[in-house]
Amino acid sequence: MPDPVIAVRQLVKNFGSARALDGLDLVVQRGEIHGFLGPNGSGKSTTLRALLGLIRTNGGTAQVFGLDPWKDAVAIHRRLAYVPGDVALWPNLTGGETIDLLLRLRGIEPGKSARDDLISQFELDPTKKGRAYSKGNRQKIALVAAFATPVELLLLDEPTSGLDPLMEQVFNKLIAEAKTNGTTVLLSSHILSEVEHLADHVTIIRAGKSVETGALADMRHLRRTVIRADLVGLPTDLGSLPGVHDVRFEGSTVQCSVDGPGLNRVLTVLSEVGVHSLSCTEPSLEELFLDAYRRQS
Secondary structure, three states: OOOOOEEEEEEEEEEOOEEEEEEEEEEEOOOOEEEEEOOOOOOHHHHHHHHOOOOOOOEEEEEEOOEOOOOOHHHHHOOEEEEOOOOOOOOOOEHHHHHHHHHHHOOOOHHHOOHHHHHHHOOOOOOOEHHHOOHHHHHHHHHHHHHOOOOOEEEEEOOOOOOOHHHHHHHHHHHHHHHHOOOEEEEEOOOHHHHHHHOOEEEEEEOOEEEEEEEHHHHHHOOOEEEEEEEOOOOOOHHHOOOEEEEEEEOOEEEEEEOHHHHHHHHHHHHHHOEEEEEEEOOOHHHHHHHHHHHHO
8 A cells, every 4th residue: 555645643732731632643545535523622723734834743743745744844735735714815815816826826827727617616706805705705715726726635624614505515526526636635524414425534533632533434334223114023032132222112113223243133033023114224424423422431
């Protein structure tokens, strides 16, 4: 396997007596979309600032493209684009002027980039002054500048904050296109359904530590599946099966949760008594997120 684009090992960052990162581990492989989840104060933005070389850490290691962000920030920044969760603009520049400036700083001629197409897709008015834009429109400007830049890595910190659902769909499409083109994405978000739809892998952090990481499919496999069935008869031994929990009967309907290895045994028992209808529901990313927090509390 090639070297990861991002490799963070036991990263520590203190702000005075407060520890923002407490031995964080994070690995992002080339070409993947990696969801980075955690509530406010968990250390997500601090991690991104460390990866950008904006702050110096107190312990552990962080590498981006195999380089040290603190020592090699300029070389790293040439290969990535960053969108913060709260974009600040030059108040007297128009949105279009801001985008053009950001592109030209990278040596990109705006007219030869995807700038105009992205402005159209995001339904952005580029003629307004920076001070006149809403939060959502400020995010659009940063997203246009980021997606118009051919980079190897996108660092996105709550990038859809302030966007309406239609613009979120545009964002999702552009992320999918970026992945197709081989771009690696680290996506920090509170919108769990957004990460669930886009991400290949997820890392959940709490109090500056990684509490869960892995491919979504693998994480779901380790969690309980909820089964609800309308039956011909009632099974007498369902609750005694290994891995079966929370069995509830409502007339001829039964509902229970099942650990992965016990699923086949449950389906066998239900089929023996006869099934009118059956539903099996995988846990959502939100349920995985909450479960990871419960187990760490």
